């Protein structure tokens with residue numbers, strides 16, 4: 161996906177690998193079930209392929225996670241410094257607004 165001038169690939173990875181990477185950044189205590197994350201060093205969005213096994217078919221939960229990680233990427237790239245609760249609220253509500261108003265052009269690459 162393209163965000164500003166960056167090309168941010170979406171890479172699916174197994175739960176264990178995703179949790180290991182998450183723990184490296186946020187500490188072991190924070191690692192639980194990670195649905196996805198934005199890796200600001202590699203500039204990659206990772207999604208959990210054990211949770212979303214049908215890659216790129218994008219069910220409702222997966223779309224919301226992709227939207228969440230997209231906002232994480234925007235937050236990181238632009239440095240607007242939203243807190244995680246702000247990001248989580250924004251992604252959940254934006255997703256609801258898109259779904260309930262028939263906004264469908266979310267064709268993620």
Ligand SMILES: [Zn+2]
Nearest residue numbers: 228232244247
């Ligand atoms: Zn997050």
